[in-house]
Amino acid sequence: MNISAIDISILVIFLVGIIWWALKNGKSSDSDSYFLAGRSMTWPVIGLSLFAASVSSSTLMGHSGEGFISGIAVFNYNWISVLVMVFFGLFFLPFYIKSGIFTMPEFLERRFDKKSRYYFSFITIFGNVFLDAAATLYTGALIIKLIFPDLELFTIIVIMAAVAGSYTIIGGLSSAINADMIQAAVLIVGSAILYFFALDSIGGWEELYTLFNEGVWLKLTRPMSDPTVPWLGMWIGIPILGFYFWGNNQVMVQRVLSAKTIDHGRKGVLFVGFLYLFTLFIFILPGLIARGINLFGVENLPFEMIDGSALKSGFGINTDQVYPRMIVKLLPVGLIGIILAAMISALTSTLSATLSSVSTLFTMDFYKRFHPNADGKKLVWVGRITSFLVLVFAVFWAPIIQQFDSLVAYYQEVTSYLAPPIVGTFFLGLFWKRSNEKGAFFGLMSGLLLAAIIMISKYVLGMEIQLHFLLLAPIILVLSVIVNVIVSLATHLPDEDKVKQNTWTLDIWKQESEELKNVVLYKNFRVLSLLLVIACFTMYFMFF
Numbered sequence: 001m002n003i004s005a006i007d008i009s010i011l012v013i014f015l016v017g018i019i020w021w022a023l024k025n026g027k028s029s030d031s032d033s034y035f036l037a038g039r040s041m042t043w044p045v046i047g048l049s050l051f052a053a054s055v056s057s058s059t060l061m062g063h064s065g066e067g068f069i070s071g072i073a074v075f076n077y078n079w080i081s082v083l084v085m086v087f088f089g090l091f092f093l094p095f096y097i098k099s100g101i102f103t104m105p106e107f108l109e110r111r112f113d114k115k116s117r118y119y120f121s122f123i124t125i126f127g128n129v130f131l132d133a134a135a136t137l138y139t140g141a142l143i144i145k146l147i148f149p150d151l152e153l154f155t156i157i158v159i160m161a162a163v164a165g166s167y168t169i170i171g172g173l174s175s176a177i178n179a180d181m182i183q184a185a186v187l188i189v190g191s192a193i194l195y196f197f198a199l200d201s202i203g204g205w206e207e208l209y210t211l212f213n214e215g216v217w218l219k220l221t222r223p224m225s226d227p228t229v230p231w232l233g234m235w236i237g238i239p240i241l242g243f244y245f246w247g248n249n250q251v252m253v254q255r256v257l258s259a260k261t262i263d264h265g266r267k268g269v270l271f272v273g274f275l276y277l278f279t280l281f282i283f284i285l286p287g288l289i290a291r292g293i294n295l296f297g298v299e300n301l302p303f304e305m306i307d308g309s310a311l312k313s314g315f316g317i318n319t320d321q322v323y324p325r326m327i328v329k330l331l332p333v334g335l336i337g338i339i340l341a342a343m344i345s346a347l348t349s350t351l352s353a354t355l356s357s358v359s360t361l362f363t364m365d366f367y368k369r370f371h372p373n374a375d376g377k378k379l380v381w382v383g384r385i386t387s388f389l390v391l392v393f394a395v396f397w398a399p400i401i402q403q404f405d406s407l408v409a410y411y412q413e414v415t416s417y418l419a420p421p422i423v424g425t426f427f428l429g430l431f432w433k434r435s436n437e438k439g440a441f442f443g444l445m446s447g448l449l450l451a452a453i454i455m456i457s458k459y460v461l462g463m464e465i466q467l468h469f470l471l472l473a474p475i476i477l478v479l480s481v482i483v484n485v486i487v488s489l490a491t492h493l494p495d496e497d498k499v500k501q502n503t504w505t506l507d508i509w510k511q512e513s514e515e516l517k518n519v520v521l522y523k524n525f526r527v528l529s530l531l532l533v534i535a536c537f538t539m540y541f542m543f544f
Contacts, residue, residue, distance in 0.1 A: 003147060003148065003328075003336060003340075004333045004336070006333050006334055006337065007333060007334065007336040007337035008337070009337070010334065010337030010340075010341065011340050011344065014186070014337075014341040014344070015163055015341075015344065017182075018163070018167075018179050018182060018183065018345075018348070019163065019166050019167055021179065021182060022167030022168075022176070022178055022179035023166075023167050023170060023175060024178075025171070025175060026167065026170060026171020026174050026175035026178075027171065027172065027174040027175075028170070028171060028172050028174075028380050029376070029377075029380075030376030030380065031102075031363075031364075031376040031379040031380060031383075032376070033172065033174065033380075034172035034173065034174075034376075034379075034380040034383055035102055035172060035173055035254075035356075035359070035363070035383060036102060036254070036257050036360075037172070037173045037174035037177055037258040038174065038258075039257070039258055039259070039260060040258070040260045041177060041255075041258040041259055041260060041264065041268075042260060042264050042268075043259070043263075043264045043265075043266075043267035043268040043270075043271060044181075044268075044271065045177060045181055045268070046177075046256060046258065046259055046264065046265065046267075046268025046269075047267075047268045047269070047270075047271025047272045047274075047275065048181045048184035048185065048271075048272075049176075049177040049180035049181060049184070049255045050252060050255050050256070050269070050271075050272040051180075051187075051188075051272045051275050051276070052180035052181075052183045052184035052187060052345065052346075052349035052353075053176075053180060053251060053252065053349055053350060053352075053353035054245075054252065054272070054350075055279075055283075055346050055349075056136050056139070056140070056346055056347065059283070060191075060283060060323050060343060060346055061139060061142075061143055061320050061322075061323055062074075063279065063283035063284045063287065064286055064287035064290070064319075064323040065287060065308065065319035065320055065322050066228065066284070066287065066319075067283075067285060067286065067287025067288040067289075067290070067291075067322075068287040068288065068290050068291050068295075068322050069287075069305065069306070069307060069308055069311070069319055070217075070226075070227075070228045070305050071212065071216060071217035071218060071219070071288055071305075072217070072219070072220060072280060072285070072288065072543060073216075073219075073220065073222055073228040073229045074228060074284060075220060075279065075280045075284050075543075076234045076238060077229070077238055077241075077242070078276050078277075078279050078280070079220075079277065079280075079536050079540060080234065080242055081238070081242035081245065081246060081273075081276065082273040082276050082277065082532065082536050083239070083242075083533060083536055084239055084242035084243050084246055085246050085269050085270070085272065085273040085276075086269075086270070086273065086529045086532055086533055087243075088243065088246055088247040088269065089265075089266040089269040089270065089525070089529065090266075090525075090526075090529065091430065091504055092247055092426070092430060093256060093262065093265050093266055093269065094508075095107070095430065095502060095504070096253065096256065096257060097256070097257060097261075097262050097265055098262070099501075099502070101257065102364040103121065103250055103254075103360055103361050103365055104120065104124070104248055104249070104250050104253055105117040105120040105121035105124065105250075105361070105365050106364065106365065107426075107429075107502070108120055108425065108426075108429070108440070110501070110502055111430075111503075112425075112429065112435075112436070112437040112440040112441070112494075112498075113437035113440075113441070115437070115441050116437065116440045116441055116444060117365060118365070119441075119444055120422060120444075121361050121365040121366070123418065124250055124357070124361055125358055125361050125362060127415075127418075128250075128354050128357055128361075128390075129358060129390055129393060129394065129397075130397065132251070132350075132354045133351060133354045133355065133358070133390060133391070133393075133394035134393075134394040134397040134398045135398075136347060136350045136354065137160055137161060137347075137351065137394055137395065137398040138157070138398040138399070140156075140160055140343075140346075140347035140351075141153050141156040141157045141160065141398070142320065143320070143323070143324050143343060144160075144343070144344075144347075146321055146324045146325075147324050147327070147340065154399055157395055157398050157399065158395060160344070160347055160348060160351065161351070161391050161394065161395045163344075163348050164347075164349075164351040164352045164355065165355065165387065165391045167179060167352070168351075168352040168355045168356060168387060169355070169384050169387045169388055169391070170384070172356065172380070172383065173254065173258060174258075176349075176352040176353060176355075176356050177255060177258065179348070179349065179352065180352070180353075182345075183345030183346075183348065183349045184275075184345070184349070186338070186341050186342050186345050187342045187345045187346055187349075188275065188278070188282065189338075189342075190338050190341065190342030190343075191282035191283060191286075191339075191342060192281075192282050193331070193335060193338065193339065194282070194326060194331065194339055195281050195282045195285060195286055197330045197331055197335075198285070198286045198289040198290070198293075198326060198330060199285075199289065201289065201293050201330055202289050202292050202293055208288075208289060208292065211292050212288060215304075215305075216305075217288065218288075218543055219543060219544065220234075220543045220544060221234075227307065227468075229470065230468050230470065232470075232471060233468050233470025233471050234470070236470075236471070236473075236474045237416065237468075237469070237470025237471060237472075237473045237474055238470060240416075240419060240420050240423050240473045240474060240477055241415065241416055241419060241470075241473065243423050243426075244415070244419035244420075244422060244423050246269075247423075248419070248422055248426055250357040250360065250361055251353045251354055251356075251357040252353075254353075254356060254360060255268075255353075256268065256269060263525065266525045267525065270525070270528050270529065270532055273532050274535075277535060277539060280539070280543075286322075286323070286326055287319075287322050287323070290322050290325070290326055295322065295325055295326060295329065296315075296316075296317045296321075296325070298315045298316070298317060301315055301317075323343075324343075327339045327340070327343075351394075354390075355387045355390060355391060356387075358387070358390045359383040359384070359386040359387040359390070360383065362382075362383075362386045363379050363382045363383045363386060364379075367379070367382050413469045414455065416469045416472065417451035417454055417455060417469070417472065417473070418448070418451050419473070420451075420473050420474070420476040420477035420480060421443060421446070421447020421448060421451075421476065421477070421480035422444065422447075423477060424443060424447070424477050424480045424481040425440050425443055425444055425480075425484065427481075428440070428443070428484055428485070429503070430502070431503070431504055432485075432503075433494070433499045433503050434488055434489065434493070434494065435484060435485070435488045435494065436488045436491060436493065436494035436495075437494070438487050438488065438491045439483075439484040439485065439486075439487040439489075439491070440484060440488075442484065442487045443480045443481065443483045443484030443487070444480070446479065446480050446483040447477075447479070447480030447483075450476050450479060450480070454472065
């Protein structure tokens with residue numbers, strides 16, 4: 001793939017500009033500034049930052065690849081997640097912001113005890129380091145190497161780590177968020193440009209619809225045998241994963257905690273939900289179009305759904321190459337540089353978010369616990385050292401991932417086993433006053449045990465589990481919740497102060513209703529939430 005000097009120049013200018021902008025807007029005078037951007041962010045900034053942090057290079061690669069393989073089914077993860085965002089904004093977000101917490105595990109301690117906090121913090125850090133940071137570098141480097149084949153994989157990894165680390169380590173979350181704001185705009189505009197060029201290449205929307213109208217290519221509701229998203233898994237499995245990602249994940253929620261007010265936090269979440277509705281067009285449909293225009297030039301490719309491994313072994317098609325191939329094949333000189341900048345944005349913003357997450361978790365959940373008198377400057381210094389060490393480790397671990405394909409290929413599946421007990425604990429903690437610290441801990445441990453049994457059976461013993469992982473997730477959730485309930489009822493009453501400060505009541509809803517009486521409709525969070533929910537279901541029924 002030959003890239004012009006003009007496109008490379010655009011890419012270099014973009015990278016230098018992002019680093020300059022991020023460092024210019026960094027805040028690191030105290031722990032609030034470094035870890036939560038001074039809790040001063042407005043809703044447009046929060047929304048764009050959430051979008052950039054949630055869309056990794058592997059998302060671009062995965063969404064377009066799934067579009068090529070099975071059509072638009074993967075969009076179910078996105079539109080269902082938007083409904084989850086609305087629920088999160090209505091109920092959980094106010095408690096997070098009012099409490100003044102720095103981390104999600106910290107909320108578990110406020111509601112339950114230290115054991116639950118340490119457990120959640122440890123597995124989050126472990127996942128951030130071994131999976132998120134390293135996998136982001138590795139998958140991003142794979143894409144970039146397709147476009148710059150002469151560069152060594154490790155060299156690309158080091159360059160990307162240096163770009164993200166240069167501003168995140170020095171400027172903290174404020175630098176990351178300000179970089180995200182620009183990167184999200186480039187990502188959205190660049191991907192939209194590629195979509196319109198792709199649509200033109202196939203002859204327009206009518207031709208696309210005519211070509212793929214038969215079968216389930218353009219259908220969101222899939223049969224139970226569908227390997228991507230069986231219809232029942234869409235309704236009972238995806239909401240669990242969605243809530244974990246948007247409501248419990250430090251990488252995402254940390255940006256919400258930076259909001260100057262609850263209202264700004266809520267509207268930032270709504271804004272990213274609105275943006276997510278467009279991912280069908282800018283990320284997924286280009287992959288489906290690639291199938292229609294025979295992007296790989298393979299003769300006699302059956303016009304039917306074939307899984308990724310069969311496409312690779314039988315036809316020599318690597319669906320990870322769909323997005324970069326479309327960039328080089330469809331776009332003119334100059335625009336290629338912009339789309340490459342969008343891809344780099346996806347990589348660096350996700351890596352930056354992960355670094356911020358780990359440094360905050362380690363500093364506030366562990367270091368500060370053993371050094372309670374440490375001042376803000378000391379905490380910032382510890383956060384910087386943590387970010388640097390994590391980045392170095394991720395750089396050297398990333399190339400090793402290619403020897404362990406399951407770390408990347410089954411990341412979403414492994415998450416679906418580990419997330420349900422955490423989601424259940426948060427829900428019971430907020431909505432059930434009787435849940436106590438013993439119930440929470442044993443609920444988490446029982447869920448972890450069940451998840452371990454499933455993973456060992458499947459990955460170590462090679463046993464075949466018939467149920468789709470989206471159907472296993474709710475089973476793990478229900479069992480861990482049952483354990484939580486039984487243990488809580490069998491033991492002492494929870495601490496009254498903790499319950500009062502950290503559980504939702506109808507009085508909260510009534511109080512907010514009073515406050516919203518004088519708010520104009522277009523600024524009313526509930527009205528905006530309702531409109532977003534209607535938009536979600538409208539899109540669903542359009543592609544039912």
